[in-house]
Amino acid sequence: MSKARTERAFFWLMRGATYFIVLAIAYIILDIVRHGLPAISWRFLTGFPQKSGAEGGILPAIVGTSCLVIGAIVAALPVGMASAIYLSEYARQGAFVRTLRLAIVTLAGVPSIVFGLFGLGLFVLFLGFGASILSGSLTLACMILPTIIVSSEEALRAVPQSLREGSLALGATKWQTIYENVLPYSLPGMLTGSILGVGRAAGETAPILLTVAAFFLPKLPRSVFDQVMALPYHLYILATQHPDVEKVRPMQYGTALVLLVLVLGVSLGAIVLRSHFRRKYRW
Amino acid sequence: MIAAHWKDNVVRWILLAAASTSIVVVILIFLFLIKEAAPFAHHPGLRELFARRWNPVSFQKESFGLLPLVTGSLLVTALATAVAVPFGVIGAIYLSEVAATAERELLKPFIELLAGIPSVVIGFFGLVVLAPWVKAVFHLATGLTALTGALLLALMAIPTIISISEDAIRAVPMSYKEASLALGASPLQTIWRITVPAALPGIIAAVMLGMGRVIGETMAVMMVTGNAAIVTFSPFESVRTMTATIAAEMGEVPFGSDHYRALFWVGIVLLLATFAINLVAQKVLKRYRLAHE
Amino acid sequence: MTANSPSEVKIEVEGLNFFYGPVQALFDVAMRIPARQVTALIGPSGCGKSTFLRTVNRMNDIIPGARIEGKVLIDGRDIYANGTDVVTLRKKVGMVFQKSNPFPKSVFENVAYGPRIHGAAARPALAEIVERSLRRAGLWDEVKDRLDASALDLSGGQQQRLCIARALAIGPEILLMDEPASALDPRSTARIEDLIGELRRDYTIVIVTHNMQQAARVSDFTAFFYEGQLIEFGRTKQIFTMPREKQTEDYITGRFG
Numbered sequence: 001m002s003k004a005r006t007e008r009a010f011f012w013l014m015r016g017a018t019y020f021i022v023l024a025i026a027y028i029i030l031d032i033v034r035h036g037l038p039a040i041s042w043r044f045l046t047g048f049p050q051k052s053g054a055e056g057g058i059l060p061a062i063v064g065t066s067c068l069v070i071g072a073i074v075a076a077l078p079v080g081m082a083s084a085i086y087l088s089e090y091a092r093q094g095a096f097v098r099t100l101r102l103a104i105v106t107l108a109g110v111p112s113i114v115f116g117l118f119g120l121g122l123f124v125l126f127l128g129f130g131a132s133i134l135s136g137s138l139t140l141a142c143m144i145l146p147t148i149i150v151s152s153e154e155a156l157r158a159v160p161q162s163l164r165e166g167s168l169a170l171g172a173t174k175w176q177t178i179y180e181n182v183l184p185y186s187l188p189g190m191l192t193g194s195i196l197g198v199g200r201a202a203g204e205t206a207p208i209l210l211t212v213a214a215f216f217l218p219k220l221p222r223s224v225f226d227q228v229m230a231l232p233y234h235l236y237i238l239a240t241q242h243p244d245v246e247k248v249r250p251m252q253y254g255t256a257l258v259l260l261v262l263v264l265g266v267s268l269g270a271i272v273l274r275s276h277f278r279r280k281y282r283w
Numbered sequence: 284m285i286a287a288h289w290k291d292n293v294v295r296w297i298l299l300a301a302a303s304t305s306i307v308v309v310i311l312i313f314l315f316l317i318k319e320a321a322p323f324a325h326h327p328g329l330r331e332l333f334a335r336r337w338n339p340v341s342f343q344k345e346s347f348g349l350l351p352l353v354t355g356s357l358l359v360t361a362l363a364t365a366v367a368v369p370f371g372v373i374g375a376i377y378l379s380e381v382a383a384t385a386e387r388e389l390l391k392p393f394i395e396l397l398a399g400i401p402s403v404v405i406g407f408f409g410l411v412v413l414a415p416w417v418k419a420v421f422h423l424a425t426g427l428t429a430l431t432g433a434l435l436l437a438l439m440a441i442p443t444i445i446s447i448s449e450d451a452i453r454a455v456p457m458s459y460k461e462a463s464l465a466l467g468a469s470p471l472q473t474i475w476r477i478t479v480p481a482a483l484p485g486i487i488a489a490v491m492l493g494m495g496r497v498i499g500e501t502m503a504v505m506m507v508t509g510n511a512a513i514v515t516f517s518p519f520e521s522v523r524t525m526t527a528t529i530a531a532e533m534g535e536v537p538f539g540s541d542h543y544r545a546l547f548w549v550g551i552v553l554l555l556a557t558f559a560i561n562l563v564a565q566k567v568l569k570r571y572r573l574a575h576e
Numbered sequence: 577m578t579a580n581s582p583s584e585v586k587i588e589v590e591g592l593n594f595f596y597g598p599v600q601a602l603f604d605v606a607m608r609i610p611a612r613q614v615t616a617l618i619g620p621s622g623c624g625k626s627t628f629l630r631t632v633n634r635m636n637d638i639i640p641g642a643r644i645e646g647k648v649l650i651d652g653r654d655i656y657a658n659g660t661d662v663v664t665l666r667k668k669v670g671m672v673f674q675k676s677n678p679f680p681k682s683v684f685e686n687v688a689y690g691p692r693i694h695g696a697a698a699r700p701a702l703a704e705i706v707e708r709s710l711r712r713a714g715l716w717d718e719v720k721d722r723l724d725a726s727a728l729d730l731s732g733g734q735q736q737r738l739c740i741a742r743a744l745a746i747g748p749e750i751l752l753m754d755e756p757a758s759a760l761d762p763r764s765t766a767r768i769e770d771l772i773g774e775l776r777r778d779y780t781i782v783i784v785t786h787n788m789q790q791a792a793r794v795s796d797f798t799a800f801f802y803e804g805q806l807i808e809f810g811r812t813k814q815i816f817t818m819p820r821e822k823q824t825e826d827y828i829t830g831r832f833g
Contacts, residue, residue, distance in 0.1 A: 003469065004469075007469055007470070007471045010471055011381055011471070013373075014373050014376060014377040014381060015377060015381070017369070017370055017373045017374060017377070018373065018374045018377040018378065018382075018390065020370070021370055021374055021394060021397075021438075021441055022390060022393060022394065024438060025393065025394070025396060025397045025400075025438075028400070028404075028405065028408050029396075029400075031408060031412060032404065032408065078301070079301050079304050082297065082298050082301030082302065083298075083301050083302040083304065083305060085298055086298035086299055086301065086302040087302060090295055090298060090299070091302075092640055093640065099306060100302055100303070100305060100306060103305040103306040103308075103309045104305050105561060105562075105565055106309050106558060106561070106562075107305060107308060107309055108561075109495050109499070109557050109558065109560075109561035110312065110499070110554060110557065110558075111498070111499025111500070111501065111526060111553055111554070111557055112499065112500075112501055113499075113501040113526045113529050113530050113550070113553070114312070114316070114499070114550050114553055114554050114557075115312075116529075116530070116533075117315075117316060117319075117529065117533075117546075117547060117550045118311070118312045118315055118316065120533075121315035121316065121318060121319050121547075122311060122315050126315065142308050145304070145305060145308070146305070149305070160677075162673065162675065162677035163677060163679060163680075165635065165638075165673065165677070166673065166677040166678075166679065166739070166742075167679075167689070168635065168638065168666070169633060169635060169666060169670070169671035169673075169743075170666065170670070170689065170690040170693070170742065170743070170746055171663045171664070171665075171666035171667040171690065171693070171694060171746060172663075172693045173288050173290075173291045173663055174291055175290065175291045175294045175295075176693050180689070180693065181679060185680065199399055200399075202401075203399075203400075203401025203402070203403070203404070204401070204402075205401070205402070205403045205501070205502045206501040206502060206526075206530055209530055209533070209534070210533055210534075232401055232403045232502075233403075235403050235404070235407055236403050236406075236407075236502060236506070239406075239407050239410055239411075239506065240410070240505075240506055249411075252407065252411075256404050256407050256408075259401055259403075259404060260400065260401070260404055263399055263400070263401055264396065264399055264400070267396070267399040271392060288663065
């Protein structure tokens, strides 16, 4: 039965292509881990950069990235969740909602470097915040807003309509219904979606390139108006513009590994949390 | 008609205001790009953007032609799409139609992982591992070529293509597949003749969204494509994309200079291109979803 | 079509027309539902009985495009008049849904939810209301030892009685029930029907049912709907033995529906 044979060959081809992708991913991650692990040491994680980043540690970059991410979340989470609640519970079909959805989809598709230009134009220059944590965080917040809105709305819509009807029929107002009978069950889903946004914010370089990042800043930030180092930017400069590129290879790999662990760890955490909550709330 | 309680009304307005932020931000993005770019139209004039060379820092005459940047982006995008589509679509078909459930539960999140790796880390990997490999295999003077960039971008686009294509394929009604199998078609025939054609609009949308991601990608390309602003269609040459140009040159440019404003124009072109692609992709997706409700 | 009502009229409907957007669902309905009696709404699927039920506590308001013409008077006041407080209305008119929808909270919290959002906060007061409502609904003995357990752990019949207790807890005068037993086994159905018989002493009950035998067993008055129109309304005994309209007779004898 040659037909069955050809079929099986085809399936193996498809399997091969898919696993090739898997292998590529694994190779990248293993390469970073293999070369980055030796560079990790207590001094590396808690020390300050020396000799133009060729030696020492990357603490300021870790702190900087953390500040930026926290700032972005503080700005984007409330706005994003509120937008999702509006879209899921209040919005009626019409021109405004259509425009709103178009805006969200547009924001999701804006290239990261264009966000950088925007941040430069609005926060750094027009509002005069200068290159600072403030500018960087706000730019990142705009970038992760669509992610938070979309995943929050999904979490809200997962709550069955019968719960809302039951509450309304008892005489609860709309907001009481949302607050008592929808939000508690959708909050976990909303938060995990936001954690994914955090992961993205931590790993982005282009937006912070123009709005906050400094390369060699061997001290910690003291206010939101300070410039700051950041892990992705640090990796980029070390890899492309350091005069002694070969010598700093271990630092590069070390930085890459820290960034990778940070971002993937956060994403993994979000996925684990999400399946935990899916199991907890059976309807 | 409904007598509302005042607290409810206040809440509604707050939520409405929050929701409007997205619209406001989009408008601001367009506004501020245009604000910084506009004076260029006066002097040296928009026609400069259509020149054939991008040479913004020069002692003789500066040229701000966008052509090499646009072709650079197009070349890299085209190559990346050519690599990503077969792997992405085949991967999606495999995951949704061929793989066992346990296999899929394992592979899918693993591939999603790829989408989570920061682009600068992928660019770094490309710089240190892939570029030397390309250089050796193709006997080139340097590994920093359009091809290298395209390969990295393909890797970044594949998870997007797989994810959305897979949704589209799973959405094809069971009844089609059952009817085909009942007529004696083999599983493979059913996939290629019935399922994939039925899911085609969704797959096309997935590819377009992947392309949108590719065009907008900055760090990975910047680190491995060589950054030579020339007009070429050879994958083995170094090129410059629009994104890399902005990222690389913005740091050095004097404020308010022609160069500075030209970079904002590059940003506008970039924004319009990705906006157009995403819009079309969303329309295709919407029509596809409606057809299959 | 007026009823031969023994006492007061609790709900009076005049010239009711209801639209879902461009589609008309109820045509010129007029009815007088007596107080502290059980009125059953019967008719084939899609005849508008559930729609009619939901106009009494204005639950149709949440459907986009819903539009109403005419008057629905409860105790003489039009509930669709401008300035009507829907929240107060829904305190007066309780609803039990076809598919029981307990909140994913504890048994206690489910029943206490209504009183709590309407202002009661003290735990001892709430506990009293919860016990009273659960007793009324005939569920107290089965759950009194597990008030803090999740409501979702109860059986189907118990969940529906919980929903009834929940509705009773807010102290309504009218109870609307939309096919309350259609998803239950015969034994649970019998218990709910007994419950309705008891509750009738203190509440005006309007129940939608597609089960004619249930309507005959449980109700004092019956309204027959067909394709959005009220065909006949009268005492249950009369409707089922000597219907005035031919359509009513055809439906009751099973010629359609």
